[in-house]
Amino acid sequence: AQKITQTQPGMFVQEKEAVTLDCTYDTSDPSYGLFWYKQPSSGEMIFLIYQGSYDQQNATEGRYSLNFQKARKSANLVISASQLGDSAMYFCAMREALVNQAGTALIFGKGTTLSVSS
Amino acid sequence: EAGVVQSPRYKIIEKKQPVAFWCNPISGHNTLYWYRQNLGQGPELLIRYENEEAVDDSQLPKDRFSAERLKGVDSTLKIQPAELGDSAVYLCASSLTLLETQYFGPGTRLLVL
Numbered sequence: 001a002q003k004i005t006q007t008q009p010g011m012f013v014q015e016k017e018a019v020t021l022d023c024t025y026d027t028s029d030p031s032y033g034l035f036w037y038k039q040p041s042s043g044e045m046i047f048l049i050y051q052g053s054y055d056q057q058n059a060t061e062g063r064y065s066l067n068f069q070k071a072r073k074s075a076n077l078v079i080s081a082s083q084l085g086d087s088a089m090y091f092c093a094m095r096e097a098l099v100n101q102a103g104t105a106l107i108f109g110k111g112t113t114l115s116v117s118s
Numbered sequence: 119e120a121g122v123v124q125s126p127r128y129k130i131i132e133k134k135q136p137v138a139f140w141c142n143p144i145s146g147h148n149t150l151y152w153y154r155q156n157l158g159q160g161p162e163l164l165i166r167y168e169n170e171e172a173v174d175d176s177q178l179p180k181d182r183f184s185a186e187r188l189k190g191v192d193s194t195l196k197i198q199p200a201e202l203g204d205s206a207v208y209l210c211a212s213s214l215t216l217l218e219t220q221y222f223g224p225g226t227r228l229l230v231l
Contacts, residue, residue, distance in 0.1 A: 004160070035219070043207060045161070045222035091160050105151055105174065106220060108160025 003027065004092050004109035012115050013082045020067070021077040021112045023092030031097035034075040035106065036066065040088040048090075051075060082116045089113050120144065122223035124210050130229045136198035139226045143191070143212030150187060151211040151220060152195050161209050167193065168216065197228075205230045 005024045013019040025034065036048040051059045051066045059066045067076040079086055090113075093106040123142040131137050143150050148169050153161035164183065166174040169190035178185065182201070187193040197204055207227050211220040 037222070042224065043227065044224040045209060045211070047219055047221060050219060093160070105153075105163035105166055106161070108162070110158070110160055 003107045004094055006092055006109035006112050008112045009110075010113045010115065012117065015084060015116060015118050016081050018078060018080045019082055019114065021079070021090050021092075021114065023075045023077065023109060025073050025075060025092075025094050027073075027094065027096055029096045033095045034066070034068070035093040035095070036064070036075075036077045037091045037093060037108075038086075038088045039091060039111070045091070049077070079114075084116050084118060087114060087116045122210055122212055122221055124208075124223035124226055126226055127224060128227050128229075130231065131200055132231050133202055134199040136196065137200050137228065138197075139195045139208050139210075139228075141193045141195070141210030141223060143193070143210070144221055147212035147214055147221075148190070149213045149216050149218075149220075150193050151213075152185060152193070153209040153211065153222075155207040155209055155225070157206070164195070164208075200228075200230045202230050204228060 003026050032053045034051045038046045038048055049059050049061045049064045049066050051068045058068050063080045065078045089111045091111045092109045095106050125140050150167040152164040154164055155161040163177055165178045165185050167187045170187050183197055185195045207225040209222050209225045211222045213220045
């Protein structure tokens with residue numbers, strides 16, 4: 001079973017509008033972290049926002065906010081006031097808790113392509 | 119602060135040839151990761167280093183892939199011999215420690231003909 005599911009292959013939004021990118025995850029670990037990264041066509045993965053499983057409040061970073069619904073196992077990214085430069089691929093990722101003190105790397109979804117038009 | 123540096127940015131080789139990728143992590147970052155990203159997919163971990171020790175290489179195809187991180191700073195990932203299916207983007211990332219946010223380099227786009 002996929003651990004990170006991003007069901008939207010592509011999303012289209014106009015400048016200045018808000019957009020929500022969906023992410024659901026699957027883990028039995030009570031302690032985990034959720035991340036969103038942006039990957040423009042240049043290829044670099046840019047860290048946007050982080051949410052810990054025990055965090056009481058939804059994370060926010062400037063125009064980015066994470067709508068964390070733990071019971072539903074969803075961690076949707078909300079981008080407010082979209083800009084042309086937001087056009088990119090967006091990846092949701094999860095890091096599970098330390099396993100036998102060894103830890104794990106990030107597990108990524110397949111990504112969502114966001115296109116912002118003027 | 120300089121980010122993660124990778125070179126080369128692009129590499130085209132013929133199958134069965136060797137190839138090497140280099141990564142310089144953010145200064146002070148103890149944990150270094152190599153990921154492979156196939157077209158249309160998210161990155162997948164190949165190997166993780168804690169300082170100079172490879173602590174998670176379960177996904178590294180050891181028959182043709184090798185990696186090293188001498189002195190716990192720069193790292194090199196090598197493929198020998200390369201196969202057509204190795205065409206992908208190879209991303210290096212680093213973090214202060216295992217539990218900190220990972221920051222990625224620009225990647226090396228490999229095309230094997």
